[in-house]
Amino acid sequence: MERINTYEMFLEQEGIPVIRDYSIPDLMEVPLKPWARKGGLGAYINLVGAGGVIDAYLCEIPPGKALEPQKHMFDELIYILSGYGATSVWVKGGPKQSFEWHEGSLFAIPLNASHQHFNGRSDKPVRYIGLTKAPVFMTLFNDLEYIFNSDHVFSSRYSGEEGYFSAKGNLIKTDDKFANPKIWESNFVPDCNTFTLVNDPKRGGFSNNAHFEFAGGIMSAHISEFPGGTYMKAHWHGPGAHLLCLSGEGYELMWPLESGLTAKGVxxxxxxxxxxxxxxxxxRWFHQHFSTGKEPTKLLAFHGTRSLKYKPLGSDYGGVAGARKSIKHGGLQIEYADEDPEIRRLFQEELGKTGVSWKMSKFFS
Ligand SMILES: [Fe+2]
Known part of the structure; x- marks a missing residue:
């Protein structure tokens, strides 16, 4: 008997392309196809690193149009790649709330809340990326009728509270000295490109960072920014993190944990x-970010299993802050002094191509 994969079955019936790779060079260049369920154009993204705990899709709203209203039993984060528009959100018994967004906006759709997206311009399409927990919920319940047609209102998370999408938020304090330096709980970040970050001493000291918690949900995100000529310490963790480059340029090196600090044999x-x-x-792959451009690199990371509020199923590999603590102290991060010298040789070679100066001397005296 062939075993059923409800999520894969769902992807097939959606009738739009599915991209399966390690990365996508430019989300604005991905060709999209008509998407009957949404009423716009779309493509699914199933990157190797998603590991079944998260998925992604691209969607385009044609000029002057609205997408079909949606409601689903899985968490979702949305980032606006281009254009201008608005979203309405409502639950049974609550008022309809609408908020406007533009390129750089990031927000969460509360679990199973009805919502509808509108393009606010008649001359340009909107393109956005959605990150969702659909693979997990679909594989858990194996019933798409339940996923898309349940009336349950998760009122402890959202029941139509006024100002929910007003961009207000709370700074969360934590005693964990390895946690992100700024933790912001909100449901709407108007512009990730201008959101105020703070210095992050745990990643070398030259980067700025902020972490976001959303909609009482299990998904979270963070932004990190670091200048050209610098690179972050390598670390590893479980699957699901998706990193979207908002500005700057550079590259990523990745290798399996079992190959060790020096990537032996691979x-x-x-x-x-x-x-x-x-x-x-x-x-469980080491990965390391390198910034080679004249402008600082800004990366927006989406997480499927790194909520501060809710502990995930299974191992979360040292908790939310594990990836920011040295391997030598029970964490997941490689210190500069312990890394393979080939890492910095390659970086210097790459900086030679962009003409950006090396700013890492203080770490290698
Ligand atoms: Fe990571």
Whole structure:
């Protein structure tokens, strides 16, 4: 008997392309196809690193049009890649709330809340990326009728509270000294490109960072920014993280954990990125970000299993802050002093191509 994969079955019936790769060089260049369920154009993204805990899709809203209303039993984060528009959200017994967005906006759709997206311009399409927990929920219930047609209102998460999408938020305090330096709980970030970040001492000291918690949900995100001529420390963790480059340019090196600090026996996978690129480090692979451009690199990371509020099923590999703590102290991060010298040789070679100066001397005296 052939075993059923409900999520794969669902992808087939959606009738739009599915991209399966380690990365996508430019989300704005991905060809999209008509998508009957949504009423726009779309393509699914199933990167290798998603590991079944998260998926992604691209969607385009034609000029002057609205998508079909949707409701689903899985969490979703949305980032606007281009255009301007608005979204309405409502649940049974609550008021309909609408908020406007534009390129750079990031927001969450509360679990099983009805919602509808509108393009606010008649001359340009809107393109956005959605990150969802659909693979997990579909594989858990194996019933698409339940996923798309349940009336349950998760009122402890959202029941139509006024101002829910107003961009207000709370700074969350934590005693964990390895946690992100700024943790912001909100449901709507108007512009990730201008959101105020703070210095992050745990990743070398030259980067700025902020972490987001959304809609009482299980998905989270963070932004990190670091100047050209610098690179972050390598680390590893479980599957699901998707990194979208918002600005700057550079590359990623990735290799399996079992190959060790020096990637013994394997060639590191190198992925070049620029604005609009997305990549996802596979489960239990080391990965390391390198910024080679004249502008600082800004990466927006989406997480399927890194909520501060809810502990995930299975191992979360040292918790939310594990990837920011040295391997030598029970964490998942390689210190510069312990890394393979080939890492910095290649970086210097790459900087030679862009003409950006090396700013890492203080770490290698
Ligand atoms: Fe990571």
């Amino acid at each position: 060639e590191r996978l190198k992925i070049d990125w620029k604005k609009g690129s997305i990549f996802s480090p596979p489960d």
